[in-house]
Amino acid sequence: MSVLDWIGADWGTSHLRVWGLAGDRVIHEAASDQGMGKLTRADYEGALLALVGEWLPEGQGTPVIACGMLGSRQGWVEAPYRAVPCGPLAGPLAVAPVRDQRLSVHVVPGLQQHSPAADVIRGEETQVAGFLTLSPGWDGVICLPGTHSKWVHLSAGEVVSFQTFLTGELFHLLAEHSVLRHSVTGWDEAGFRVGLAHGLERPEWLLSRLFTLRAEGLLDGLGPAIARARLSGLLIGAELAAAKSYWLGQRVAVIGAAPLARHYADALAHLSVPVSVHDASTMTLAGLRAARAFLQPSEASCVR
């Protein structure tokens, strides 16, 4: 029977996902909705134990390597940002305070940038690191779509610069809480392409195009599936237009979950950008494996 060596954790604002590993092999997997947004500092250990408690052997501290918002100032333990340009991953990892001696929790630092614009990354640096371990020597741009989309320029193994877009969060706010909320449900591929073209062509018209969706619903009977897909296309198109300095003349690796990653990749391919798509969880896990190298040798495996 396989013996648990370490645990990887992806701990974001809205979710917690954990893997139990024997060497590089996943032998356990679990997830919950106990993201940072729901937790005070005192809640983290319990939220983690609720998922991994049964996996843990008795004895001293099985290492947990974690990335994401648990490392923010309001999280479990602050893992201070590292300044770019730098490799996506480096030690020391921050050590979270735990009561249960079966645990030893280490948190990956995020990245910060001061110019050309202030920006921060927390969690995605681990996906970028994972991508680099699977594609050594890769130069180019990584696009990580999501609540806050990130574009990362990689060169010679270092993050040179990055930029965050509020695209996913804005889509959610508009679709769930705005005047559009009653008229956007479902998905229509052709509608997405129309919205994308509008967003790319005239990103500065976003504020009025949003209302056009409402007016077309009232006057022209625009269907909710087309409206929702056009809304998504408008926002992603505006993001792509603004991120042009990232993708123009570059190859782009999109790291994300379907179907969103596919939407970005299709849009980039349509702009004649060489593009590949990579699963976010696979990259996270590869990055957490790479982060394990930054533990002290004595912590790198479970002492039994």
Added chain:
Amino acid sequence: MSVLDWIGADWGTSHLRVWGLAGDRVIHEAASDQGMGKLTRADYEGALLALVGEWLPEGQGTPVIACGMLGSRQGWVEAPYRAVPCGPLAGPLAVAPVRDQRLSVHVVPGLQQHSPAADVIRGEETQVAGFLTLSPGWDGVICLPGTHSKWVHLSAGEVVSFQTFLTGELFHLLAEHSVLRHSVTGWDEAGFRVGLAHGLERPEWLLSRLFTLRAEGLLDGLGPAIARARLSGLLIGAELAAAKSYWLGQRVAVIGAAPLARHYADALAHLSVPVSVHDASTMTLAGLRAARAFLQPSEASCVR
């Protein structure tokens, strides 16, 4: 003692405001939060009577002239949109069903546009009409900032075209419900001007500039008053950039409430646009007075 001749009502999504008039003179005034968003069709009459019931003389139908969302399909009675180009106001007004014989409720139609983009107005047409009665023969552009900002091109007494921007609603969603919500409170005039300049200069960068506010809060200690004012400036700047075809080479009348109307006017003046500011309630009331002319003569005054 003055005798009530008619009642004017401004009935939007989130508010109801009423004036009781003797001729052109306001003798009563009241308001409530019973906007369309809180009401089913059966609730309207009660919500109105709660404010004006005590003003009403016995006898037949005191005319109520109302504008705003109560005239939408989901409102009290649908007052179908009139298509531009057309004057901002014309009959027939829609007649709402009432049980209380002391009332006779008439609703101003909104405006619709099919090209260059689908768009609708409901409520602001009355303010535009009011403005025209106070400034006869005025040609130019009217800007009505708010939850949904409207830009209206007026020529020879007709609305030629108009365009709506989701600016105010987006500000509210971002300030109250987004990742920015904990870091934006208060107001800082210099911050507004910085945001405005950014929005005007690079409206297409909006999605990333929004996150920059968050990152500057984390990395540079950007204060919440500056952050909130910059957020407002960014959005208004992006709106002004996109509305350039409206204001360039035109004079602009801004109709709205302080301080928002003043922010728009200052920004336009800074762009060398001849601009004047007009109180929204005054324009609404003037428009409702003008709408009274479209009642049938027998309805135009209270029969006692």
